[in-house]
Amino acid sequence: MxxxxxxxxxxxxxxxxxxxxxxxxxxxxxxxxxxxxxxxxxxxxxxxxxxxxxxxxxxxxxxxxxxxxxxxxxxxxxxxxxxxxxxxxxxxxxxxxxxxxxxxxxxxxxxxxxxxxxxxxxxxxAPALTRRLLDAYVHHLPGRTRDPQVSPELRSLTDREREILVAVGRGWTNAEIAERLTLSESTVKTHVGRVLAKIGARDRIQAVILAYDLELTRPNTSSALDR
Known part of the structure; x- marks a missing residue:
């Protein structure tokens, strides 16, 4: 109930x-x-x-x-x-x-x-809708206040978990992340859960917002995974 x-x-x-x-x-x-x-x-x-x-x-x-x-x-x-x-x-x-x-x-x-x-x-x-929402309003957001190089959230992540956070920030589903990073969906789900726990995010939406705040991903541009 x-x-x-x-x-x-x-x-x-x-x-x-x-x-x-x-x-x-x-x-x-x-x-x-x-x-x-x-x-x-x-x-x-x-x-x-x-x-x-x-x-x-x-x-x-x-x-x-x-x-x-x-x-x-x-x-x-x-x-x-x-x-x-x-x-x-x-x-x-x-x-x-x-x-x-x-x-x-x-x-x-x-x-x-x-x-x-x-x-x-x-x-x-849906992750893609979340991405479009943030894309539409990113220019109304305050300037970046956190440096990704010193972010405590990022320091706690492994290299793979950071890749997962960037992928979540791009609005990719677990299936898309699995395909692009050559992982199983169950492994991706485990990684996402660990990332959310480490960065203190309640859900994927909060993870997307963090990725934007740290400029790990930007509207209508390639992400850190593509660089």
Whole structure:
């Protein structure tokens, strides 16, 4: 059973989400919140598996609420809902620790699949879509603040694990990484898991963001694997 906290300032929107979640046997609505501050409090009290987070709310918005929920170190993972494709708010949410995002006009089965994926510890954005998202907004990001030569995250990686991080940063799937690096998919999966653990990333999305921050990969250019 996956417990879900619904966060949205629109009562009808919360009602619709509740009806959908109550229509399937493997999800349970743990609670509802209409503001970001209320979401932070309820996430701490209820410890839901997934927080279904709206972005635009009065007072504390969904970005700040996500940051606080993630910073608290609890079990809850945040799935952000956005209004527009490639919304800049979605990128901001991913940077503060959200495990993915969906559009508010997603089909019911897509939303349910996303909730299940996030609850299982996966990022719900396909790697290629993650790449396009970051490509679209890279020019709005602050300048690089970390030098890859002195990065503690990179120092902890073996040469092979660094290759894996660069490949993840390029948006490659495990199958693509296996093919291009001549590895088995099971070996790639093991490497990815170790890389995420060593760099302290919750999921592949956070690994992609780190690769961008360290300029291991850049938009619309070849990566370090090609140099």
């Amino acid at each position: 996956i417990t879900v906290l619904i966060v949205d300032d629109q009562p009808l929107q919360r009602f619709g989400f509740r009806m959908l979640l109550e229509s399937v046997p493997d999800t349970l609505v743990a609670g509802e919140a209409a503001t970001g501050s209320e979401a932070v409090r309820q996430a701490a009290d209820l410890r839901p598996d997934v927080v279904l987070m709206d972005v635009r709310m009065p007072g504390m918005d969904g970005i700040e609420a996500t940051r606080r929920i993630v910073a608290n170190g609890g079990r809850s993972r945040v799935l952000v809902l956005t209004t527009f494709d490639l919304d800049e708010y979605a990128h901001a949410a991913l940077r503060v620790g959200a495990s993915g995002f969906l559009l508010k006009d997603a089909r019911p089965e897509e939303l349910l699949a996303g909730i299940r994926a996030v609850a299982a510890g996966d990022a719900i954005i």
